[in-house]
Amino acid sequence: MSHQATRRRFTQAAGAWALLGLTGPLHAQSTGAKRGTPSGKLIVGQSIPMTGAASEIGMAFAGGAKLFVGGYNDRAAAAGGTTIELRQLDDGYSADKAGANANKLLAEGADVLFGFVGTASAEAGASLAQKQGAPFFAPFAAADSLRDRNHGNVFHVRPSMADEAYAMLRQCDTLGQKRIAVVVDDDAMGRAALQALQDAAVELKLAAPVAVAKVTSGDTKVSEAVATVMKSQPQAVIQASLSQTTAAFVREMRKAGYGSALMTFSVVGIDPLYTALGKEIRGVIISQVVPAPRDNSRTPIVKEYLAALADSDQTASYEGLEGFIAAKSLAEAVRRAGPAPTRAVLQKAMAGMNDYDVGGFRVNLRPPLHDTARTVDLVYITAEGRVLR
Numbered sequence: 001m002s003h004q005a006t007r008r009r010f011t012q013a014a015g016a017w018a019l020l021g022l023t024g025p026l027h028a029q030s031t032g033a034k035r036g037t038p039s040g041k042l043i044v045g046q047s048i049p050m051t052g053a054a055s056e057i058g059m060a061f062a063g064g065a066k067l068f069v070g071g072y073n074d075r076a077a078a079a080g081g082t083t084i085e086l087r088q089l090d091d092g093y094s095a096d097k098a099g100a101n102a103n104k105l106l107a108e109g110a111d112v113l114f115g116f117v118g119t120a121s122a123e124a125g126a127s128l129a130q131k132q133g134a135p136f137f138a139p140f141a142a143a144d145s146l147r148d149r150n151h152g153n154v155f156h157v158r159p160s161m162a163d164e165a166y167a168m169l170r171q172c173d174t175l176g177q178k179r180i181a182v183v184v185d186d187d188a189m190g191r192a193a194l195q196a197l198q199d200a201a202v203e204l205k206l207a208a209p210v211a212v213a214k215v216t217s218g219d220t221k222v223s224e225a226v227a228t229v230m231k232s233q234p235q236a237v238i239q240a241s242l243s244q245t246t247a248a249f250v251r252e253m254r255k256a257g258y259g260s261a262l263m264t265f266s267v268v269g270i271d272p273l274y275t276a277l278g279k280e281i282r283g284v285i286i287s288q289v290v291p292a293p294r295d296n297s298r299t300p301i302v303k304e305y306l307a308a309l310a311d312s313d314q315t316a317s318y319e320g321l322e323g324f325i326a327a328k329s330l331a332e333a334v335r336r337a338g339p340a341p342t343r344a345v346l347q348k349a350m351a352g353m354n355d356y357d358v359g360g361f362r363v364n365l366r367p368p369l370h371d372t373a374r375t376v377d378l379v380y381i382t383a384e385g386r387v388l389r
Helices: 003-019 055-079 095-107 119-131 161-174 188-203 223-231 243-255 270-281 300-309 318-337 343-351
Strands: 041-048 083-090 112-114 180-185 211-215 236-240 261-264 284-288 377-381
Touching: 041 055, 041 095, 055 083, 055 270, 055 300, 055 318, 083 095, 083 318, 095 112, 095 119, 112 119, 112 318, 119 188, 161 188, 161 236, 161 261, 161 284, 161 377, 180 188, 180 223, 188 236, 211 223, 223 243, 236 243, 243 261, 243 270, 270 284, 270 318, 270 377, 300 318, 318 343
Parallel strands: 041 083, 041 112, 180 211, 180 236, 236 261, 261 284
Antiparallel strands: 284 377
């Protein structure tokens, strides 16, 4: 089966969750920081894009989380431990809808908000969680501003945008690429990525970008951005956009004669970018924040993930593995919090997880903004969609 076909198969199967009611009916319960989990069950609320521009990323991440929770609940129930009820709602990559979902999930019993996808969506969810005394766990690609001391209820599994920016700029510097242009979506994610790159340049004592171009999120009209970037004669271009915009930019840059490095943040998603670009993806470099999901020879958590995949309709992906890791980290926090934990007890357990080995992969839930111990891989994509480190 082709790479695109397996991806479509997962997207169709995952989209069926909502049609089959697998997001579950929400039952009203009282809220509050002191409320304990009822009957040995922790209710976890997640808002993700099941539709819209980032649906492939959202569904893969949500699918990986659901995959882990299913196996975990079987084991927890057999041992008489706390189980996890994962309630997943579609926000269409809309921050307003994500905020509404967060409010609904908290009002109807969620103990934790988990795995919101999208920078603006994460900010909306984190704000409501903070107001209601709930932990906000493992957002996907949240702005680095959610890592400061004012957000003590937010816990991050993935490295920061600062870590990704640092890794890409350091690679450029190592290769002698001094003239760096930046292209970002004109939204919360793009602004956060641009800030991360500017801060990383200062830390590495590098020159500011020779050009900065902003594009409409999800749009394929990139001619102005291409003209701005080409005029600056860059040696490397770093982009922070969703897959359709990134694909359009890569094509137009190559038509314009650009032949040097094209790099992008992990938020783009390898699989949706490959679907959009096909063989034209050759040479694009993508930062990645979890291990390679199809290589089980090195890392125990990848072996665990692939074993769980064997009995599912999902296909391996970086985003799926990240969702699996995030859910396993949450389950570890639940274990450490003990039976029927309150939100405050659960948050205290999360705050103590600063060196958790999830299976050959280190997780620090309260890392500094730029954590030198965190691994960010820069991977090169071949025309066949293979990933080379």
